[in-house]
Amino acid sequence: MENNILKGLYETIENRRDNPKEGSYTSYLFEKGIDKILKKVGEECTETIIEASKGHKENLKEEIGDLVYHLMVLMVQMDVSLDDVGHILASRHKVQNNKKPERKEIEKW
Template sequence: MSEKHEAILEELYKVVIERAENPVSGSYTNYLLDKGLDKILNKLGVQAIEVAIAAKNGHKSDIVYESADLVYHLIVLLAASAIPLEDLIAELRKRRNYSEQTSD
């Protein structure tokens, strides 16, 4: 993942943390955080299903749109669980390095 791509994810993560620390009236992020883990998990599951349906239907623009929703809800889950985004990125890098080493 390029630094540019990481930057947008980091920006989104920071916004979620900022909303948690300084709630904004009418914010969907605050709604999710206020409702708690069960609501976040429900929305994450719904979004995963919507990505799968979009893929099954072969609609690339819908796959992208629903994937963005899925990533957003995943970032909300990470923030709500006090897991830094860097931990996810490090895990992805670790898996990539492992995959490159075992593909010879």
């Protein structure tokens, strides 16, 4: 996914928050508020899981698009920038072999 697409979409979402527009789905979400946004993130996450588990790749791409969009609405609502997340991913990217060691079986209760 091109970084510019995410940046452009983020800016449009910020603009919809600051200048509500008639007929805009994004403005509708901001008007409804945080509970509605969280509900949509949950729904899109569930739909993504369902399509992945069925192996429906084309539907999966659509659902991931919906999920990313709704996550970005949540980011704008909570004032989390793309750079905030980018910095976290970049710092983690430097650290490899992240799998935690298996816990030992409990033998004695």
